[in-house]
Amino acid sequence: MMxxxxxxxxxxxxxxxxxxxxxxPALDLLEALSNGKSAKHVGGLWVRxxxxxxxxxxxxxxxxxxxxxxxxxxxxxxxxIVYGHGQNAALMLSGRGCPYxxxxxxxxxxxxxxxxxxxxxxxRSVRSVxxxxxxxxxxxxxKHIQFFDEVFIxxxxxxxxxxxxxxxxxxxxxxxxxxxxxxxxxxIEMLADAGCTLIHxxxxxxxxxxxxxxxxxxxxxxxxxEAFDLCKKNGIKTWAFYQI
Numbered sequence: 734m735m736x737x738x739x740x741x742x743x744x745x746x747x748x749x750x751x752x753x754x755x756x757x758p759a760l761d762l763l764e765a766l767s768n769g770k771s772a773k774h775v776g777g778l779w780v781r782x783x784x785x786x787x788x789x790x791x792x793x794x795x796x797x798x799x800x801x802x803x804x805x806x807x808x809x810x811x812x813x814i815v816y817g818h819g820q821n822a823a824l825m826l827s828g829r830g831c832p833y834x835x836x837x838x839x840x841x842x843x844x845x846x847x848x849x850x851x852x853x854x855x856x857r858s859v860r861s862v863x864x865x866x867x868x869x870x871x872x873x874x875x876k877h878i879q880f881f882d883e884v885f886i887x888x889x890x891x892x893x894x895x896x897x898x899x900x901x902x903x904x905x906x907x908x909x910x911x912x913x914x915x916x917x918x919x920x921i922e923m924l925a926d927a928g929c930t931l932i933h934x935x936x937x938x939x940x941x942x943x944x945x946x947x948x949x950x951x952x953x954x955x956x957x958x959e960a961f962d963l964c965k966k967n968g969i970k971t972w973a974f975y976q977i
Contacts, residue, residue: 735842737779741786750779753791753846754829756801794847798829799861803868815873822877823869827895828856831883833912836949837976840883856887859894866903877930878907885909892920896927906930913952916960925967932964935974948976 737750749772751758758777765772773780777792795801806814806823815821831840832850843853866878886892886909899907908931909924916934936957937943937950944950964971 735839737788741779741781745781748781751777752779753777754795756795757792791846794830794852794855796855798855798857803865806869806873811873815875820877821873821875822879823873823875824879824881825862825865825869826857826882827862827880827885828854828882828887830854833884834949836947854884854887856891859891859898862895863898863902866899866905870903870905875905878905880907880909882910884912884915886911886915886920889920892923896923900927904928908932910934911960913957913960916963918963921963921967921969925969929969931970931972933972933974934960937974937976939975 735752737752741747741750749762755777758775761775762772762778765775771782772778773782773787774789776789778789780787780789815823830843830853831838832854834841834844840853847853869875870878906928908929910933913934913936934957935950937948941954944952961971961973
């Protein structure tokens with residue numbers, strides 16, 4: 734939640750609002766409630782209790798993503814896990830945050846509250862990502878994995894290890910989201926060889942001026958065209974996001 738003030742003060746129907754990441758506050762809240770204790774001092778929560786709102790400070794971001802358990806998909810209906818026109822695809826995340834400062838994006842709240850890109854953008858280990866994929870693919874008969882990270886491509890060493898390990902141990906087609914600035918030939922070639930069949934990229938506007946002056950997306954028309962051409966050259970389909 735990035736607007737706790739309006740959320741908890743404009744209605745009397747909400748008792749708890751989490752500010753920032755929710756794993757730790759959720760556990761602390763449930764522990765307090767199960768023991769019949771007050772949750773008004775739980776870090777990362779704004780709590781309404783006896784008509785008073787307690788504004789607790791947010792917790793630090795979790796930098797140990799590998800320590801988190803894999804999502805418990807079994808609590809959801811099968812058709813909310815698997816989607817995609819008979820493709821049997823499922824979503825995964827290989828990291829959190831984004832190092833870019835687009836003017837329209839909620840990540841600006843993270844920059845204002847937690848610091849710069851190094852604090853915000855965090856990546857799981859390749860081993861953690863691959864192990865999760867290997868656990869869910871046979872369980873749900875998956876044919877495709879879509880990585881829904883805001884920025885999937887990170888350090889060259891991570892991409893090299895991921896491409897190699899995914900091809901050797903998983904061997905399933907996948908897709909991800911990308912900034913066109915990250916479309917380097919060596920990255921796209923490695924990912925295509927590992928099984929990437931589709932890349933989603935934000936174009937946002939056909940106007941270079943609008944992208945630069947309003948959206949803070951400083952990529953040229955030429956760079957966008959080159960990135961999409963590079964994907965096509967490597968047999969990867971593309972999907973563009975636009976704002977209307």
